[in-house]
Amino acid sequence: MPIRVNLDTVLTERGMTLSELSNRVGITLANLSILKTGKARAVRFSTLDALCRTLDCQPGQLLEWVDGPPEQE
Amino acid sequence: MSQGKATVSSRNRVTFALVALTILDAITLLFFLALCLLCVLAFNGVRRQTGVQFSAVLAGVLIMGSPTVAAWLFHLLLVSARYADPFSRTNVRRLNWMGLLVLLAWLLTSNWWASIAQWFGPSQEFGFPPIVNGNLQINSFVLALFLFGLAGVIARGVQLREEQDLTV
Numbered sequence: 126m127p128i129r130v131n132l133d134t135v136l137t138e139r140g141m142t143l144s145e146l147s148n149r150v151g152i153t154l155a156n157l158s159i160l161k162t163g164k165a166r167a168v169r170f171s172t173l174d175a176l177c178r179t180l181d182c183q184p185g186q187l188l189e190w191v192d193g194p195p196e197q198e
Numbered sequence: 199m200s201q202g203k204a205t206v207s208s209r210n211r212v213t214f215a216l217v218a219l220t221i222l223d224a225i226t227l228l229f230f231l232a233l234c235l236l237c238v239l240a241f242n243g244v245r246r247q248t249g250v251q252f253s254a255v256l257a258g259v260l261i262m263g264s265p266t267v268a269a270w271l272f273h274l275l276l277v278s279a280r281y282a283d284p285f286s287r288t289n290v291r292r293l294n295w296m297g298l299l300v301l302l303a304w305l306l307t308s309n310w311w312a313s314i315a316q317w318f319g320p321s322q323e324f325g326f327p328p329i330v331n332g333n334l335q336i337n338s339f340v341l342a343l344f345l346f347g348l349a350g351v352i353a354r355g356v357q358l359r360e361e362q363d364l365t366v
Binding site for chain 2: 152156157159160164165166167168169172
C-alpha cells in the first residue's frame with residue numbers, strides 16, 4: 126500500500142508503548158494494531174487528532190507516501 | 199426488553215425454519231439416493247438396452263440433485279444466520295452456487311429448447327415468442343437471477359463492512 130504508517134517510529138522516539146498510547150488516546154489496542162501493521166483502510170480525522178495531540182506530532186510524521194502499486198479494491 | 203423479546207422471536211422463527219428445512223432435506227436426500235440407485239441399476243442394463251434409459255435416469259438425478267444441493271446450501275445459510283455471522287464471503291459463495299444450481303435445474307426441466315424450436319420451426323407459419331405462449335418456465339430462472347442479485351448485494355455489504363472494520 127502506498128501509504129505507510131510510521132506509528133512505531135514515533136512511539137519509539139517518544140518512548141511509549143502501544144498499550145500506553147491506547148490508554149491515553151482511548152482507542153482500542155486492536156484498532157491501534159491495525160493502524161500500526163498497515164492493515165487500516167482509512168483513518169478518521171478524530172483519530173488522527175487524538176494521536177497527534179497525545180504524541181505531540183504532525184500528521185506527516187505519522188503518515189508517509191511511498192511509491193508502489195495502488196491498493197486493489 | 200421488547201427488543202430482547204423480538205430477538206428471541208426471530209431466533210425461534212429461524213430455528214423452526216431450520217428444523218423444517220432439515221426434514222425437507224432428509225426427504226429430498228432420500229429421493230436423490232433412490233434415483234442414484236436407479237441410475238446404477240440402469241447403468242447395469244445399459245449393455246442390453248439402449249442408452250436412452252440411462253440418460254433419462256441421469257437427467258433425473260441431476261434434476262433432483264441440484265435442488266437437493268441448493269436446499270442443503272440454504273440450510274447452511276440458515277445455520278450461519280442462527281449461530282454465526284450471516285454476512286460473510288462464504289454465504290456469498292453459497293448464494294452464487296444456489297443460483298447456479300437453480301439455473302441448472304431450470305435448464306434441465308424447462309422446455310425452452312422445444313419452445314424455441316417450435317417458434318423457429320418450418321412447420322409453423324406464425325409463431326409467438328415462447329414466453330408469450332407460456333411454454334417457457336421462467337419461475338426458476340427468475341429465482342436464479344434473484345439469488346445472483348442477492349449474492350451481489352451481500353458481497354457489497356461484506357465489502358463495506360470490512361472497510362468499516364478497518365477504519366480506525
